[in-house]
Amino acid sequence: MTGDCKAKSMNIGEAINETLIRAMTEDRITSGIYSSVKILQISPEMVMLCLIMDAHPSEDVSIHIQHTLIEAYCLEQDIHFLKVSNLDKIGEVLELPAGEFRNSKVDYSCVLVQHPKFQNNLDDMIGEFCDKSLLADDMFSPPVIDLPV
Template sequence: MTFEELTGDQKTDRMDVVGKALEEVLFSALAQGCITVGVFEAAKLLNADSDNVVLCLLTTDEGGDVDVALQIHFTLIQAFCCENDINIMRVNNMHRLAEILGGVDGEDEPKDLHCILVTVSVPHLPIISAPWKDGALNKVTCFCKESRFLDQWVPIINLPER
């Protein structure tokens, strides 16, 4: 059974499963130091070492669709990820994402959570592979592949509230 064949309740259940799996991936990757946060930092990593990137998350906050510069960045990042077979998703729960990743940096400045990359190894240390790569990442990857098969190249997912 494909994602398209699911009924409304089954789609909601599937989205919940994928949302929880994404949350697990983020917690695990964060603990291993395999997360890059911020549009500029993501662009630098994609330019330098795109082979280790397994997932790209693009997020918007309230009124984020009005920011033309951010939309241009999103378009370029989406194109790069699609061209390089990097799974990509939109997350529309910035508040929950901030809870998971920590909403501020070391200087009490809000983090730029508009683009998050998950890598399979710690940046700048290619010898260390990610031991957290498990079933949760496989669920997210399968969801992205199913979405692409249905011509939805950037699926939208909602992280579950706590």
């Protein structure tokens, strides 16, 4: 199956999974609120996608405020961003291969994916999805994406 056909048959969750896996192998992932904010502050033009955990104000107000500020910044800087429903799924996708050191304290509540050297169909698909979501809603509230396991 070619890259074009494969991208067209995937849903957005599968495309994000594939992009995360590819970005992880190419060392283009930044995770955690503080590390992500540093990258966004220093070089926002390098960020292709920001994934944020769907945090409800009733759960943790400080996390909700941080995420709201990151969302606003991404909108201002034209950075694609989406919310994901489950931190555990991002952690599973980004886990190190067996035998390598695993840090159970890694913060996946905010994950940045930097632009690849060469754009591919999955990246384009995610960008188009984000653009369509933005245009479809006057008061932009990104859809919450379920990542497959």
